[in-house]
Amino acid sequence: MKQNPLWSLTIVKLQVVKELVEYYGSKKISCPSDAAEVANKFIGDADREMFITINLSTNNGINSVHVVSMGAVDRTTIHPRECFKATLLSNASSVIFAHNHPSGSLEPSAEDKAVTNKLKQCAELLDLKVLDHIIIGDGGYYSFQENHIL
Numbered sequence: 261m262k263q264n265p266l267w268s269l270t271i272v273k274l275q276v277v278k279e280l281v282e283y284y285g286s287k288k289i290s291c292p293s294d295a296a297e298v299a300n301k302f303i304g305d306a307d308r309e310m311f312i313t314i315n316l317s318t319n320n321g322i323n324s325v326h327v328v329s330m331g332a333v334d335r336t337t338i339h340p341r342e343c344f345k346a347t348l349l350s351n352a353s354s355v356i357f358a359h360n361h362p363s364g365s366l367e368p369s370a371e372d373k374a375v376t377n378k379l380k381q382c383a384e385l386l387d388l389k390v391l392d393h394i395i396i397g398d399g400g401y402y403s404f405q406e407n408h409i410l
Contacts, residue, residue: 276349278324288320289356292392292403298325299358299394300401309336311359313343315352316391324350333362338375340382347388354389364398368409376404 289295295314302325303310309331315323326346329336336359347355357379359372368376376393383390392410395402404410 274349287322289314289316289322289391290320292394292401292406295356295358295392296394296396296401296403298322299356299360300396302327303358303360304396306330306360307362308333309360309362311336311338311343311357313347314356314358315347315350316354316356317351318353320354320391323352326350335371338379340379343379344382344386344388348386352388354391355383356392356394357390358394358396360396366395366397366400366402368393368395368402368404373409376410380410 287294289298298314299312302312311328311331313326313328315326317323324346328342328346329338331337343357344355357376372393372395376390379393380390390410391405393404
C-alpha cells in the first residue's frame with residue numbers, strides 16, 4: 261500500500277521531567293511574603309532579569325517552579341506560551357509570576373504592568389488563577405496583589 265503524503269501525521273508525546281526536587285514539605289503559599297520567599301530563593305541573587313512561574317495545586321501547595329526566561333540587566337522577554345507550559349504540564353490550578361529587578365528598584369514598570377495584564381487574560385482563557393506577580397529587589401519585594409494592581 262502506497263502512503264499518501266497528504267495524510268502524514270506527526271505524533272507528539274509530552275512528559276514532565278523533574279530536573280531538581282526542592283523539598284518544601286507541606287508549605288503552602290498563603291500570602292505574598294510566602295511567594296516572595298520562594299522567588300527570592302530562585303532569582304534573588306541573579307545578575308540579570310529573570311522571570312519565573314510558581315505553579316500551585318488546588319490547595320496552594322507548590323507543584324513546581326519554572327524559569328521562563330533569563331534576559332539582560334534591565335529586561336527579559338516574556339511570552340504567554342512559554343509562561344504557561346510548565347503550569348499546564350504540572351497540573352497546576354493557579355500560578356504566581358515573579359521576576360527580579362537587578363537594579364534593586366521595587367517599582368513595577370509600565371511594561372511589567374502590561375505583561376501582567378496580558379498574562380492574566382491568557383490565564384482566564386485557560387481557567388487558571390493568577391494569584392500574584394512579585395518583583396524581587398534590594399532586600400524586599402513588591403506584590404501586585406498587595407498593591408491592588410492585579
